[in-house]
Amino acid sequence: MRKWTVVLAVLAMATASLGMAQQNLIKVNLQLKWFPQAQFAGFFVAKERGFFRAQGLDVTLLPAGDQSPIQVVQSGAADFGTTWIADLLVARERGIPVVHLAQIFQRSGFTLVALKSTGVKDLCKDLKGKSVGVWPSGNEYPAVALFRKCGLTSSLDPRAANPDVKAVSYPFDPSLVFPDKVQLVSAMTYNEVNQIAGLGYDESKVDVFKLADEGINLLEDLIFTTERVLNERNFKGSGLTGRQVAARLIRASLQGWDWAVKNQAETVEKYVLPFCGNTCKGSGSRADAKGHQTWQMAEIAKLYNAGATTKGWAGFLAPADFQASVKLLRDQGILTKDPPRQAVDYGPWEEATGKKAADYK
Template sequence: MQGIKSLLGLICLMLSMSAQCADKVSLQLKWTHQFQFAGYYMAAEKGFYKEAGLDVSIIPADPNHPDTFPKVLSGKADFAITHSGILQKRQQGAPVVALGAILQFSPYCWMVKNNSDIFQPRDFAGKKLSKIGSIENAELLVMLQRAGLSLESLMAASHEGGVKEWLAGDLDAVQVYVTNEPYTMTLQGVGHRLICPQKFGLNVYGDILYTSEQFLAKKPEVVERFYRATLKGWRYALLHLEESIDVTKQHYASHKSVQELAYEAHVLASYIQPPGINLGNMSMAKWRLIADLYGLDQDEFDQAFDGFMYDQQQTEGIELSWMLILAIILSIACVPLYIRLISSNRR
């Protein structure tokens, strides 16, 4: 009996120690909670982060200040999500490292009304547009520039406002996130159509998961474990959409309806893992095309790209999680106690 008590005590002690040893890290989202971040939620809810020895805090963005770069560069967040403008940030000297592209295509589009005479980029000439950022949504501007519209004319045609002004007729086209405003307009019975960069050959990445050079240099094994657990979470989310929608609704995005989250999941699934492309995939060739959007020449690109794209620390194969390692340690530690217990019982 004394041996059993000792064994149980040892198990409890080691479990307690393992919980205390979990690495605490933070993930800064680029927007408020929604299905867009379901892979991270499922990595947390299904224990994938815990299995990797991580205690992850998932932090929603402040809608008024959604830029995640200040948080990561100041060390207030260990990981974050951003747009393809991260390459330009890197070229400007920001020590950031892209871990993976969760969205293989840009989710930003122009939205116009069904009765609009805008059908393709060249039709935007002389139209009133909502203002957009030159970094975050650069692909929206570049799409129009490639159709022959000058940046100066586009800036002159840009006005403050959003969907409200668009509905009132003060804007001819408004920038939208493919799963948000279009869904709301559909519910309200407002006829609309989307003009998206992807349909006109501008396939830029969206939702880039990244960290800082400093954090990667300091804790490379933590970055690797977080990266792998995150991809595992996304794989689970895509294979169990209904469960992922329920988890997102119950624990994160209670302000959204199940129908809204389901629509978001349906649309984003093809952005996250299109046929023939690995989850989180990034390539130098595609980043080269993105560099062109930001006007980076070959030398600037080469300089910015050096160390920019994360190089995995391990090859694919069998991964020993901290739980498995703990089980092995416990098994080894318990052998002498088991032998002693058996011996005492025989006496």
């Protein structure tokens, strides 16, 4: 009996220690850029497989609401967020002290889709006189950059009296405008391209123009925060600085993304479908929920497994890619000056990975 008493006492102490450890987890809110879907698979995996917890973090993944991730993080309602690099740099120029921490997607998935019957073969030559569906709230910047790179004015520019291109803003569901109201429509490789196919316009009926192939490789999903969060000396009373918490978040997130990309089928089945709910299927997609998310996961993996990731530097923003984005945005007048040095902080990523940004080749 004495032996079992000792065993039970040890078990009770272990259970109590586990409970205390869970109570001591640091609560972190991560604002996602869109509704739950495979676009955020790595974060779902990091949460459900305990990678965040192993770093001492209790992470709540917040789906998109009426506000942009930058607004939510700036307000303090979230500590970190995901967004696109153009949106982050424009916000920075407008005085919002957001900071780029880690680059998840290493290639842009932004496309313009047109019916083959429209005769659009070369964007710069054939866009004039066309109507183009674009997204609001900073998601239009890649299309704007393309228009300006091609020397075309658009209705997005209030100074253009007779614009070459009519931009039609639409709320992300291509069926609302394509092909009845616009000849070309914005579409991500991993989402709307499949939705458009589901509307009856598959690869045999459309041309998909990837903006990255047109020299508009404005990188998308990244992790960011504000200078205020990074400068916290005692993040939410945890005893850790904001920079230390950022490093832990990055470390667990990259672990989740690596696992998700290597185990796509299991990721979709166990970690995406339970999260995505009504957004699983995608409006108009040609497949059921599982089919659409499987498509999306495969396309997302291509954006993750590119650039720096292929060199073993997942999450790293290559300086050349950053400078290319800045130059493109400046050349097109979307930015009026170079962003300050504080717009990108490699420190948390370096702490998370053990690598030094200066060693990247």
